[in-house]
Structures are given as structure tokens and as C-alpha cells.
Amino acid sequence: MNERPRASTDRNVSRETSGRRDKPSRAREGSSARHGRGEATREAEVDPRTLAGAIELAAQVIDQVVAGHNALEHYHALRAAHPVTEPGAWGRVRDLAWSALRDYGWGRWVLARLAPRGVPEPVLAPLLVALSALRDGPRDAHALTHQSVSCVRLRQERLAGFANALLRTFLREREALHPEALAEAARASASVPASMPEVQDAAVAHFRHPRWWIDKVRAQHPLDWERILHAGNTHPPMGLRLNRRRIDEAEALARFAAAGIAVRRAGPMALLLERPMPVAKVPGIAEGWVSPQDVGAQFAARLLAPLDGERVLDACAAPGGKSAHLLELADIELTAVDVEETRLAPLRRALARLGVAAKVLRGDARHPARWWDGRPFDAILADVPCSGSGVARRHPDIKWLRRTEDVAGFARQQREILDGLWPLLKPGGRLLYATCSIFAEENEEQVRVFVKRHRDARLVPLDGERETLALLPDETHDGFFYALLRKTA
Numbered sequence: 001m002n003e004r005p006r007a008s009t010d011r012n013v014s015r016e017t018s019g020r021r022d023k024p025s026r027a028r029e030g031s032s033a034r035h036g037r038g039e040a041t042r043e044a045e046v047d048p049r050t051l052a053g054a055i056e057l058a059a060q061v062i063d064q065v066v067a068g069h070n071a072l073e074h075y076h077a078l079r080a081a082h083p084v085t086e087p088g089a090w091g092r093v094r095d096l097a098w099s100a101l102r103d104y105g106w107g108r109w110v111l112a113r114l115a116p117r118g119v120p121e122p123v124l125a126p127l128l129v130a131l132s133a134l135r136d137g138p139r140d141a142h143a144l145t146h147q148s149v150s151c152v153r154l155r156q157e158r159l160a161g162f163a164n165a166l167l168r169t170f171l172r173e174r175e176a177l178h179p180e181a182l183a184e185a186a187r188a189s190a191s192v193p194a195s196m197p198e199v200q201d202a203a204v205a206h207f208r209h210p211r212w213w214i215d216k217v218r219a220q221h222p223l224d225w226e227r228i229l230h231a232g233n234t235h236p237p238m239g240l241r242l243n244r245r246r247i248d249e250a251e252a253l254a255r256f257a258a259a260g261i262a263v264r265r266a267g268p269m270a271l272l273l274e275r276p277m278p279v280a281k282v283p284g285i286a287e288g289w290v291s292p293q294d295v296g297a298q299f300a301a302r303l304l305a306p307l308d309g310e311r312v313l314d315a316c317a318a319p320g321g322k323s324a325h326l327l328e329l330a331d332i333e334l335t336a337v338d339v340e341e342t343r344l345a346p347l348r349r350a351l352a353r354l355g356v357a358a359k360v361l362r363g364d365a366r367h368p369a370r371w372w373d374g375r376p377f378d379a380i381l382a383d384v385p386c387s388g389s390g391v392a393r394r395h396p397d398i399k400w401l402r403r404t405e406d407v408a409g410f411a412r413q414q415r416e417i418l419d420g421l422w423p424l425l426k427p428g429g430r431l432l433y434a435t436c437s438i439f440a441e442e443n444e445e446q447v448r449v450f451v452k453r454h455r456d457a458r459l460v461p462l463d464g465e466r467e468t469l470a471l472l473p474d475e476t477h478d479g480f481f482y483a484l485l486r487k488t489a
């Protein structure tokens with residue numbers, strides 16, 4: 001599929017919402033700037049409380065991703081710049097935008113079929129938002145179509161007829177164009193040479209991931225590849241971590257039941273909401289007895305298993321989810337480091353909310369001489385920057401912004417971080433290497449090469465058997481990889 005977003009400047013991903021960056025000034029350049037003032041919709045005049053307004057604002061997020069920028073940054077910039085602040089209205093904008101990003105590969109495929117001569121740039125994003133919203137035949141299909149066309153009309157009057165005709169054709173042919181209708185061609189495409197892009201594009205449309213990503217997952221996870229790709233298109237689960245310093249499981253379950261919120265146990269002090277909800281509405285957040293954290297991410301602190309009195313380093317710590325968890329588990333002396341100054345403020349806030357403390361430093365894990373006080377650590381958490389391929393359903397723009405060559409770039413950065421941190425560990429100490437990636441270059445291969453290069457490094461079996469733990473994304477957790485390394489004395 002050649003209609004891919006332009007190259008991204010986004011080199012780094014976090015599992016948390018604030019994890020990816022773009023230049024805010026750039027993120028603020030809405031479609032209005034790009035389509036010319038005369039025909040443009042000025043952001044402040046677009047009302048997110050109306051369906052047409054929500055579609056337009058979602059389309060502005062898509063415009064940015066198509067231009068190679070980060071979706072979340074632009075969404076936040078739109079919210080910050082807008083007079084309407086109601087969370088409900090913005091929730092719909094986000095749902096429309098995120099859904100269109102999940103469906104991006106399919107949406108482009110549909111547009112290529114219904115408009116073989118191409119789609120004018122100003123209407124591309126509203127059409128992608130509309131197609132995704134109409135994909136499963138919603139009850140309000142008529143209103144969605146009508147309001148999407150209104151949104152196109154405001155962008156460029158003369159293209160309203162084109163958009164209207166295209167969406168009505170889509171509604172008539174919806175079932176034949178549905179991603180599920182492409183399943184057979186998509187599966188067959190493995191044996192299809194690159195010289196037959198028609199069939200290869202069916203895989204992109206069906207699995208709704210870029211071709212290189214599909215090929216990599218298929219090659220590296222031959223038994224699970226379809227399940228992984230499918231999970232990558234689902235809505236992410238919402239995990240919660242209970243703070244053992246403030247509550248026990250039975251009490252927490254009782255409080256959720258009393259509030260009428262369905263949860264289930266998903267691990268030690270880990271709960272899963274049956275239905276995701278805004279973080280601010282989760283009981284106990286302000287009081288610090290519960291924190292939002294993916295159930296897979298909660299393995300990190302438990303695998304490092306801090307003990308009272310230990311000196312622990314969280315070397316890529318922001319925004320602080322795992323630092324907080326480590327501090328909840330034991331009375332440790334924690335140093336929390338991150339290279340990004342702007343990400344340290346949320347980290348400090350996260351620790352303050354839970355009533356725990358750490359020494360927080362800005363520092364580059366690749367060059368510890370610049371910030372390390374020379375006292376070795378008993379345990380280190382290296383929750384390194386990565387491709388984010390295990391959390392792509394939370395940040396669906398990742399799928400379309402990443403390039404296959406980015407994976408090698410992340411692997412290089414991870415190797416440098418590991419090499420930088422290893423000398424900081426006491427003999428006998430342990431380092432937990434963690435990624436939210438499902439790609440072997442950042443996971444098993446990274447660790448295998450590290451152990452080969454460092455004769456004093458041994459892999460510690462994680463469950464008495466497996467040397468590493470690869471959690472694949474499913475209905476309970478995102479995709480994570482863990483390896484525990486021991487420094488021999």
C-alpha cells in the first residue's frame with residue numbers, strides 16, 4: 001500500500017498515554033492551516049458536541065497522522081486550544097479518530113476501490129473517519145453520512161457531492177468491502193509475490209496493519225500471528241493496580257462492587273475493568289489505593305521483586321507507573337531516571353499521589369557517568385524505549401507512522417542503554433529488561449546478543465522454566481517482553 005503517512009519524527013514510544021512526542025507547535029497546525037483560511041473550518045468554531053464537529057475534529061487528528069505526526073499530541077493540542085472542554089464530547093472525537101486510525105489500512109483500500117482516480121487531500125481524513133464509523137453498519141448510518149458530508153462541505157464546498165456519492169456507494173457495497181470479506185485473499189497473500197500488490201493490499205485491508213508489520217509478525221510468531229494482528233485491532237483492556245500499602249484485594253473488590261463497577265481479578269493486586277471508563281471516574285484514584293496500569297505492565301515490578309532496604313534504579317522511568325509499583329512493593333531506596341525533562345513532572349505527580357518517594361533525576365541511561373553517584377545498585381529496571389508494537393492498539397497511529405527500519409534503530413538504542421547500565425549493577429545484582437514490543441529484534445535477539453557480549457551476565461529463568469517472558473497482546477493485557485539478567489559475582 002503506497003498511500004502511507006509521511007515519515008514520522010516520532011522516535012520513541014511509551015506504554016503510557018503521554019509517551020510519544022511531537023513538536024506541539026506543529027501539532028497545532030490543524031487542517032484549517034493547510035486547507036486555506038477561505039474554505040477552512042476554524043478550530044474554535046467547530047463544536048465537538050455536535051456530530052459534524054466531532055467528525056471534523058477527528059479528521060484534523062487524521063490529517064496530522066497522514067502528514068507524519070503523532071495523533072495523541074494533536075488531540076491534546078486541539079482540546080487545549082478549544083473553548084469546549086466537556087470530556088464526553090472529546091471522548092467521541094477521540095473514539096472516531098482512534099477508530100479511523102485502527103482502520104486506516106482498510107480505509108485507504110476502500111477509497112482506492114471506490115475512487116480509483118484518487119481522493120482530493122482535504123476530504124481524505126473526513127472520509128476515513130466516516131468509513132470507519134460506518135464499517136459495521138451502525139444504526140445512525142444516515143446521520144453519520146449526512147454529517148460527514150457537511151464536514152466535507154465546510155472544508156471544500158465543491159467536494160461535498162463527491163463525498164456524498166462515495167459514502168452512499170460504500171453503504172450499498174458495505175458487506176463486500178468489509179475487512180472480514182477479505183479474509184481469504186489476505187491469508188493467501190503470504191504466498192503472493194510483491195509483484196502482485198493487489199492481493200498483498202488485501203492483507204493490509206483485512207489485518208489493518210502495514211504489510212511489513214504483517215510479514216514480521218507472521219515470520220516471528222508463526223503460530224500466533226493472526227491472533228496477534230487481530231488483538232492489535234481491538235479496544236485495549238483497562239487494567240488497574242491496587243496499592244498494597246493502602247488497601248487489600250477483598251476491600252478493593254467490595255468498594256468496586258458498592259460503586260456498581262464490574263471488575264475481575266487479573267493477577268496479584270491486579271484488576272481488570274469489565275468496561276473501560278475514564279480514569280478520573282475510577283474510585284480510589286485520588287486516594288491513591290488504585291492506579292491505572294496494564295495488567296502486562298504489572299509483571300515488571302513483580303519480576304524484579306524488590307526487597308526492603310535495596311538500592312534500586314528505574315533507568316527509563318517516566319511517567320512513573322513502574323517506579324510507583326516498585327515503591328508500593330517494598331521499602332526501597334529508588335532512583336528514577338529519565339532522559340526527558342518534560343516527562344519527569346508527571347512522574348513526580350504519580351509518586352506524590354501514592355505518597356511514595358524517590359530520587360528523581362534527568363539523565364541518559366547510555367551515559368550514566370553524567371548523573372550516577374558511583375554507588376552500585378542491587379536491582380535495575382530497564383524499561384527501554386521501543387517500537388511499541390505490543391501496545392499499538394492504544395496508539396494506532398504507531399502502525400502507520402513506523403517504518404520497518406525503525407525497529408533496528410530502537411534495537412541499537414536499547415543495546416546502548418543496556419551497555420550503559422550494566423556497570424551500575426552490584427555483583428550478584430539483577431537487571432530486568434522490559435519492552436512493550438512483540439518484535440524479536442528488540443526482545444529475544446537483544447538479550448541473546450547481550451548475554452554473549454557480557455560474560456558476567458546470566459539469564460534467570462522467570463517461572464522456573466522459560467528464560468524470557470513474552471506476553472502477547474490479548475483481551476487481558478498488552479504485549480510485553482521481560483528478561484531477568486543476573487550479574488555473576
Ligand SMILES: C[S@@+](CC[C@H](N)C(=O)[O-])C[C@H]1O[C@@H](n2cnc3c(N)ncnc32)[C@H](O)[C@@H]1O
Nearest residue numbers: 014316317318319320321322339340364365383
Ligand atoms: C517505555 S517508557 C517507560 C515507561 C515507564 N517505565 C513507566 O512504567 O511509566 C520509556 C522511557 O524511556 C525514556 N528514555 C528514552 N531514552 C532514554 C535514555 N537514553 N535514557 C533514559 N531514559 C530514556 C523515555 O523518555 C520514556 O519515558
